Amino acid sequence: MSYGAILAVLLALTVIGFYLGRGRARALAAGSRTRLHSLPGYYGAHVAIWIALPALILFVFWISFQSAIVEGIVWNGLPDKVTVQGETGQKEALAPERKRLLIDNIANYATGDIVSGEITPLVKQGAARFLRLQALSSWIMAAAMAILAALGLLAAYRSVSPAMRARNRVERAILILLMVASTVAILTTVGIVLSLLFEAMAFFTKISPVDFLFGLEWSPQTAIREDQVGASGAFGAIPVFAGTMLITVIAMIVAVPVGLFAAIYLSEYASRRLRATVKPVLEVLAGIPTVVYGFFAALTVAPMIRDAGAVVGLTVASESALAAGLIMGIMIIPFVSSLSDDIINAVPQSLRDGSYGLGATRSETIRQVVLPAALPGIVGAVLLAVSRAIGETMIVVMAAGLSAKLTVNPFDAVTTVTVQIVTNLTGDPEFDSPKTLSAFALGLVLFLVTLCLNVIALRVVQKYREKYD
Amino acid sequence: MTDAPSTVLISGQRERVRRGLDRRLRAERRFRIYGVVAILLAILMLLFLAGTIVSKGYPAFYQTWIEVDVLLDEDLIAPDGKTDPETLREDGDFRGALIESLVARYKPAGREQENLLVAMFSTDAERTLQNFTIANPDRIGGTISIWVKASSDIDQLTKGAIGRNAPESGRKVKDLQLRWYDRMEKDGRIETRFNSGFFATGDSREPEQAGIWGAIVGSFLTMLVTLILAFPVGLAAAVYLEEFAPKNRLTDLIEVNINNLAAVPSIVFGLLGLAVFLNFFELPRSAPLVGGMVLALMTLPTIIISGRASLLAVPPSVREAAFGLGASRMQVVSHHVLPLAMPGILTGTIIGMARALGETAPLLMIGMVAFIVDIPGGPADASTVMPVQIYLWADSPERGFVEKTSGAVIVLLVFLVVMNASAVYLRKKFERRW
Numbered sequence: 001m002s003y004g005a006i007l008a009v010l011l012a013l014t015v016i017g018f019y020l021g022r023g024r025a026r027a028l029a030a031g032s033r034t035r036l037h038s039l040p041g042y043y044g045a046h047v048a049i050w051i052a053l054p055a056l057i058l059f060v061f062w063i064s065f066q067s068a069i070v071e072g073i074v075w076n077g078l079p080d081k082v083t084v085q086g087e088t089g090q091k092e093a094l095a096p097e098r099k100r101l102l103i104d105n106i107a108n109y110a111t112g113d114i115v116s117g118e119i120t121p122l123v124k125q126g127a128a129r130f131l132r133l134q135a136l137s138s139w140i141m142a143a144a145m146a147i148l149a150a151l152g153l154l155a156a157y158r159s160v161s162p163a164m165r166a167r168n169r170v171e172r173a174i175l176i177l178l179m180v181a182s183t184v185a186i187l188t189t190v191g192i193v194l195s196l197l198f199e200a201m202a203f204f205t206k207i208s209p210v211d212f213l214f215g216l217e218w219s220p221q222t223a224i225r226e227d228q229v230g231a232s233g234a235f236g237a238i239p240v241f242a243g244t245m246l247i248t249v250i251a252m253i254v255a256v257p258v259g260l261f262a263a264i265y266l267s268e269y270a271s272r273r274l275r276a277t278v279k280p281v282l283e284v285l286a287g288i289p290t291v292v293y294g295f296f297a298a299l300t301v302a303p304m305i306r307d308a309g310a311v312v313g314l315t316v317a318s319e320s321a322l323a324a325g326l327i328m329g330i331m332i333i334p335f336v337s338s339l340s341d342d343i344i345n346a347v348p349q350s351l352r353d354g355s356y357g358l359g360a361t362r363s364e365t366i367r368q369v370v371l372p373a374a375l376p377g378i379v380g381a382v383l384l385a386v387s388r389a390i391g392e393t394m395i396v397v398m399a400a401g402l403s404a405k406l407t408v409n410p411f412d413a414v415t416t417v418t419v420q421i422v423t424n425l426t427g428d429p430e431f432d433s434p435k436t437l438s439a440f441a442l443g444l445v446l447f448l449v450t451l452c453l454n455v456i457a458l459r460v461v462q463k464y465r466e467k468y469d
Numbered sequence: 470m471t472d473a474p475s476t477v478l479i480s481g482q483r484e485r486v487r488r489g490l491d492r493r494l495r496a497e498r499r500f501r502i503y504g505v506v507a508i509l510l511a512i513l514m515l516l517f518l519a520g521t522i523v524s525k526g527y528p529a530f531y532q533t534w535i536e537v538d539v540l541l542d543e544d545l546i547a548p549d550g551k552t553d554p555e556t557l558r559e560d561g562d563f564r565g566a567l568i569e570s571l572v573a574r575y576k577p578a579g580r581e582q583e584n585l586l587v588a589m590f591s592t593d594a595e596r597t598l599q600n601f602t603i604a605n606p607d608r609i610g611g612t613i614s615i616w617v618k619a620s621s622d623i624d625q626l627t628k629g630a631i632g633r634n635a636p637e638s639g640r641k642v643k644d645l646q647l648r649w650y651d652r653m654e655k656d657g658r659i660e661t662r663f664n665s666g667f668f669a670t671g672d673s674r675e676p677e678q679a680g681i682w683g684a685i686v687g688s689f690l691t692m693l694v695t696l697i698l699a700f701p702v703g704l705a706a707a708v709y710l711e712e713f714a715p716k717n718r719l720t721d722l723i724e725v726n727i728n729n730l731a732a733v734p735s736i737v738f739g740l741l742g743l744a745v746f747l748n749f750f751e752l753p754r755s756a757p758l759v760g761g762m763v764l765a766l767m768t769l770p771t772i773i774i775s776g777r778a779s780l781l782a783v784p785p786s787v788r789e790a791a792f793g794l795g796a797s798r799m800q801v802v803s804h805h806v807l808p809l810a811m812p813g814i815l816t817g818t819i820i821g822m823a824r825a826l827g828e829t830a831p832l833l834m835i836g837m838v839a840f841i842v843d844i845p846g847g848p849a850d851a852s853t854v855m856p857v858q859i860y861l862w863a864d865s866p867e868r869g870f871v872e873k874t875s876g877a878v879i880v881l882l883v884f885l886v887v888m889n890a891s892a893v894y895l896r897k898k899f900e901r902r903w
Contacts, residue, residue, distance in 0.1 A: 067751070171799040175713060181705030182714070185727045185773070188766050192737060195744030258507045265504025278508055285515055287889060289827025291856040292522070292878050295863045299871065300521050330514050337511075361493055363500035384732065391734020393830035394856075398863060418736055422833055425743065443740045447733065454732040455725075 003063070006142050010059075010149065014052040017153050021047030024160045038167035046159075046166045049173050050152035055145040062141045070133045071103050074126050082122060106130055196447055199440035206434045207235045212441060214238060218404035218415075220424055220435040235438055237445070239404035243414030247325040247396060248389040250410055254329025255389075256382055259336025266337070267344045268366055279338075286334040294398030297327035302399055309411060317401065317413040324399040325410065328392055332385050339384065343377030343461070344370060380460035387453035391446060393418040417442045522875050522882075529876025532664040532677065533619040533627040535590065535653060539570040540612045541602060552606040561602065563595040570612075575649055585646055591618035591677045616660070621676040621869035623650065627661060630868060641868065667876065671842045672858065676869025679862070681877050683844045687757055687837075687852035688826060688884075694761020694848055695825050699768045700818055706769075707776030707814070712802050731770035738767045739834025747835060754836035755851040763831045768821040775817020779810040812899030819892040823885050829856040855881045 022044030029036045036043075081088055082102065094102070106126035109119060160166075204212070215236015262282065266275050302323035309316035316322070347370050355365040371378070401413030402423060424439040543550075545562040568587055577583045594617035601615055602608065622641045625631045637644050653659050671683030706727075714720040742763035746752045752759050783806050791801040832838075837857050845852035853861070855877060862874040 064750070167797065171797060174799060175709075178705045178709035178713060181702045182709045182723055184702055184706065184766075185730055185769065186723060188730060188741070188769070189726050191745055192733070192741045195741050196737075199744055258510055261504045261507035262511060265501070265508060269501060269504060278512075281515065282508075282511055285511060287823065287827075287885060288518070289829065289856050289881060289885070291827070291829040291859050291863075292518075292882070295859060295874060295878065296518050296521060298863065299525075299874075330511070333511050361497045363497045364493065366500070387732060387734075391736065393734070393736045394860065397830075397833075398860065418734070418830070421736060421740070422830070425740075426833055426836075426838055440740060440744070443737055447737050450732065450734055450737075451729060454729050458728055458732075 003059075003138075006059070006138075006145065010052060010055055010145065013149050013153075014048045017051040017156070018044040018048040020044075020153070020157060021160055024157060025166075028160065028162055035162045037163060037165050042166040042170050043160050043164070045170045046164075047153060047156040049170065050156035051149045053173070054148045054152055058145055058148055059141065062137075062144075066134075066137050066141075067107075070130065070137060071107070073133055074106060074130050075099075075103060077129055078122065078126060102126075110134070192447065196440055196444040199437055200444040203434060203437035203441045206437070211235060212237055212438075216406060218420075220420070220438055233434060235434060237417075237442065239406040240415055240417055240420055240442070241445075242406055242408075243321070243400070243404065244390055244416040244418075246321050246408060246410065246414055247328065247400060247416055248386060250322060250325025251328035251332055251389045252382070252386060254326055255332040255336050255385060258329075259333045259385075260340055260378065262333070263337040263340035263344060264366060264371075267341050268362065268370070279341075282334045282337055284334075285330065286338075288331070290331065290392060290394040291398070293327050293331050294394040294396075297323050297395055297399035301327055305411075314411060316411040319399060319401040319413040320411050321400060321414045322410040324396050327399065328389055328395050331392070331395065332389055335385050335388060336381055339381035339461075340374070340378050343374045343381065346377070347373045376460050376463070380457040383453050383457035383460070387450040387457070390453075391418065391450050393422060397422050417446050421446070522878050525872060526875025526877075526879045528628045528630075529667060529872040529879075530664050531661045532666070533624040534616045534660050534662055535619045535623070536614055536616050536658040536660070537567070537570065537590075537594075538574065538612055538614050539567055539598060540573070541609045542566050542569060543610050545569065546602060547609055552609055554603045557599065557603050557606070561599060563598045563602070567595055567598055567617075575652075577645075582645060585643055586649065589620055589623050589646055589649065591620050592675060593618045593678050618666075618677055619659075621867060624677055625868055626650065627659065628872075630872070667873075671844050672840060672853070672861070673842060674840075676865075676867050676873055679870070679873055681855065681858060681873075681880055683841060684853050684855045684858035684877070685880070687841075687845050688854040690757035690845060690848045690852065691760040691764065691832075691854050692822060692826060694758055695764045695768060696818075696822060698762060698765035699772055699821070702765075703769050703772030703818070704776060704814060707773045707780060708802060708807065710773070711777045711780040712806065713798070727770045727773050731774060734830075735767055735828055736830040736834065738763050739831030741766070742831060742835045753849055753851070755839050755841070755853075756849050757845065757852055757854075758848040759835050760832050760837055760854065761848065763835060764825040764828060767828065767831065768825045771821035771824065772814070772818050775820070776810070776814045779813025779817070780806060782813065783809045809901075812895055816892045816896045819888055819895070823888040823892070826888070827856055827881065827885060829860055832857050833860075855884070 022040045025036060025040040025043035029040065080090065082094065102123075105119075105123050107130060109123050110127040110130040212235050215234065216238050217234035217236045218239045219234045221233060262278075266278060270278065298319075302318055302320060305320060305323050305326075306316045306318055351369050351373060352365055355369045356362075360368070396416045396419050400419055401415050402419065403413065404415045404420075405412060407414060421439045421442050424435050542565075545565045547557065547561060549556075549560075567590070568583070571586055571590075572583060575586055577586045597617045598615060601613065619627070622631065623646075626633075626642050626647075631641055633647065642650070650659070666678065667680045668685075669682050670678065670680030673679040710720060710723065714723075742759060746759045746762055747754060787805055787809065788801050791805045796804065832854060837853050838861065839851060839853065840861070841851055841853050843850075859874055859877045859881065862870045862877060
C-alpha cells in the first residue's frame with residue numbers, strides 16, 4: 001500500500017469524523033444551541049484531531065525507522081558466507097563499507113535502481129526478502145494506523161456531550177502545533193551546529209586544529225597512492241582565509257562608498273519621485289540570483305579586466321580576485337544602501353534643523369551632524385554586508401580561482417572558504433577522507449564568523465534604532 | 470564712535486565668511502555629485518549586466534536548420550523488409566542513410582572530408598529522420614526532403630559568433646565546410662527557426678540539443694516542496710510568536726535565533742542538508758525533495774519575519790473589538806487578525822520563494838549538480854534546477870553553451886520578475902493604512 005494512499009484514506013476518515021462529531025453535537029443540542037458548551041463545529045474538529053493526530057505521529061515515526069529495521073532483518077537473514085565484489089568471506093567479518101555496499105545493492109535491486117557491480121543470487125534473494133518485508137511493514141503500519149484512528153474516533157465520539165469543553169481542547173491542540181512550528185527555527189540552528197561540529201570533529205582527529213587554523217599551505221588533494229608526487233594533502237587554512245578577506249575587502253571598497261553615497265543622496269537630496277523610482281531599481285540588484293552575477297563576472301568582467309591589464313602591461317590572472325570582488329561589491333550595494341537609508345532616516349529632523357540654523361550647508365550638516373549620529377548604525381550595516389560577502393558562494397565559485405595563494409595582489413587568483421567547501425564536496429564525496437571533512441571544518445569557521453558578525457551588527461543596529469524612537 | 474571697532478570686526482568676519490562661502494558651496498556641489506555618481510554607477514552596472522545577458526542570450530531562442538534530400542535506402546533502414554515502428558527504431562541505420570545521401574550530393578573526397586561534412590549536422594538529425602520514417606513508412610525507398618538541426622558550430626556560424634575571417638587552424642568551421650555552407654545557403658537550404666526544443670528537452674552534451682525544460686520542472690518541484698513545508702510552518706510560527714507567545718527567555722531565544730538564521734550564509738544550509746538529510750536520514754541525492762527541504766529551512770526566517778511584521782501592522786482595535794464580542798483568543802486571530810494580515814504574509818512568502826528560486830549554493834551541496842537528461846517525474850527523481858543548470862552550462866567549454874547559459878538566465882529572470890511583480894501588485898492592491 002503506497003504512502004499516498006494511506007494518507008488519503010486517513011484524510012477521508014478525518015473528514016468523516018468531523019461530520020460525525022458535528023452531527024452528534026447537533027443532535028444532542030436538539031435545536032437549542034445554547035445547551036452546548038461550544039459550537040458544533042468544534043466537536044467535529046475535536047473528533048477529527050483525535051483521528052488524525054495519533055495516526056500521523058505513528059506514520060512519521062514508522063517511516064523514519066522502517067528502513068533501518070527492514071535492512072537489519074534482511075542482513076540477519078543472509079547466509080553466513082557472503083560474496084561482495086567477487087570476494088567471499090564470513091558475513092560478520094565484512095568491512096563496514098562492504099556491508100553498506102551489499103545492503104545498498106539489495107535495496108537498489110529491490111526498488112529497480114541501478115546496482116553497482118554484478119547481480120549475484122545473494123542480492124536477488126536479499127531483494128526478494130526486502131520487498132516482502134517492506135510490503136509487510138507498510139501493511140502493519142496501515143493496520144496500526146487504522147486501529148489508532150478507530151480508537152480515537154470511538155473515544156472522541158463518545159465523549160461528545162453538551163458539557164464537554166470542545167473549543168478549549170481544540171484550541172489547545174492548535175496552540176501546541178503553533179508552538180512546535182516556532183521551535184523549528186531553533187531545531188535548524190541546533191542541526192547546523194551539530195552537523196558542522198560532528199563532521200569537523202572527525203576532521204580534527206586527522207588534522208590538528210592548530211595546523212588547520214594557522215598553517216600556511218592549503219592543498220586538499222590527498223594522495224591516492226603513497227608515492228604520488230605533490231599530493232601530500234596540506235590543510236593550513238590561512239591562505240584560504242586570506243583569499244576570502246582579499247575579495248571581501250575589494251567588495252567593500254566598491255559597495256560601501258557607492259551604497260553610502262546613494263543612500264545619502266536618496267534620503268537627503270532626492271525628491272520624493274526620484275526616490276520612489278531609484279530605490280526599487282537599486283533593489284533589483286539585490287534580487288538578481290548570485291549565479292547570474294557569477295556568470296557575468298566570469299564571462300564578461302574577468303576578460304575585460306585581463307585585457308585592460310594587458311594594455312597597461314600588467315599580468316592579470318584570468319580568475320583575478322579583482323573581478324570577483326568587484327561584482328560581489330555591486331551585488332552588495334543595495335544591501336548597504338537600503339540599511340543605511342533606514343538609519344539615516346531615523347536621525348531626527350531636529351538635529352538637521354539645528355545645524356541649518358547655525359548656517360551650515362546641507363553637506364556640512366550631513367558630514368558633521370547626520371553621519372556621526374548615524375555612525376553606529378552604519379557600522380552595523382557594513383558588518384552585515386561583510387558577513388554577506390564572506391558567505392557569498394556562487395560569484396567566487398565561478399569567478400575566483402581554486403589554488404590557494406597567500407597574496408594581497410588583487411590581480412592574482414585566490415581562493416575562498418566557500419569555493420573550497422563547494423569543490424571539496426561536489427562530485428561523490430567520500431566521508432572518511434580529510435578532503436571532504438575539511439569542507440565541514442571550513443563551514444564551521446564560516447558559520448561562527450558570520451554568526452559573530454551578525455550578532456554584533458544586529459545588536460548595534462537595534463540599539464541605535466531604539467535611541468531615537 | 471564707540472561701536473566702530475565692533476563694526477570693523479563684524480565686517481571682517483563677514484568678509485571671511487564670504488570668502489569661505491564659495492569654497493563651501495563648491496564642496497556642497499561636489500558632495501551632491503558624489504551621490505549622483507554613486508547612483509548612476511549602480512544603475513549603469515545594472516544596465517550593463519542586463520544588456521550583456523540579453524545580447525548574449527537572445528540567440529539561444531532561435532536555431533539553424535538545414536534542408537537535406539535523403540534517399541530512404543531500404544538496404545540500410547529496413548534490411549529485412551519489416552517496416553513496423555519497433556524494427557525501424559531498433560535496426561534502422563538512419564545515420565548511414567543520411568551520410569549516404571549527403572556524400573552523394575556534396576561529394577567529399579575521402580574519409581576526412583566526409584567526417585567534416587557529417588559534422589555539420591546535429592546528431593539529432595538521424596532522430597528527425599527516424600521519426601519521419603516511422604510516421605510515413607510508405608516513403609521508404611523514395612527520396613525525401615527534410616529539415617534537420619545543424620550542428621552547434623554551424624549554428625554559431627549563422628549567428629555570427631564564429632568569424633569567417635579567422636585563420637582556419639583556429640576556427641571551428643573549416644574552409645571546406647564554409648564552402649558547403651555557402652552552397653546550401655545559395656540553394657535556400659539554411660533557415661533559422663524558433664528554438665522550441667529549448668523549452669521542451671532536458672540537458673544534453675550537445676549545445677544544439679540542450680534544453681531547459683528539465684530544469685524548469687526540477688525548479689517547480691523543488692519550489693513546491695519548499696512552499697508546502699515553509700509556508701504553513703512559517704505562518705504558524707509567526708502567529709505564535711506575535712499573538713500567543715509569552716515574553717520569556719525561550720521566546721527571546723527563538724527571536725534572536727530567527728534573526729540570525731536569516732543572515733546565515735546559504736551554503737551552510739547546504740552543509741546541514743548534506744549531513745542531516747542525506748547522510749543521516751539517507752534521503753535520495755539530487756532529489757527536489759531534499760532540495761526543497763533545504764530551501765524551506767532557508768526561506769523560513771524570511772516568511773516568519775515578514776509574517777510577524779504584517780501581523781503587527783493589524784491595529785489592536787480590531788482585536789479588542791473581537792474580544793469585546795466574546796471571541797476567544799484563537800478565534801480573534803483566525804477570524805480577524807489573520808485574514809487582515811494575509812496579503813502581507815503572502816507578499817513576504819512570494820519574495821522568499823523568489824529568493825529560493827534563484828539559490829544555487831546549497832543545492833550544489835546535496836548533489837543537484839548531476840548531469841541529468843530526463844525530465845523529472847516526481848520530487849524523489851534526480852533532477853536539477855534552473856540556477857544550477859546555468860552554473861553547469863557556464864562551466865561547459867563548448868561555445869554554443871554561452872548563449873544557452875544566457876538564455877537560461879533570461880528565462881530565470883523572467884520567472885523572478887513575474888514573482889516579484891505579483892508580490893508588488895499584491896502589496897499595492899491590499900495595502901491598507903490603518
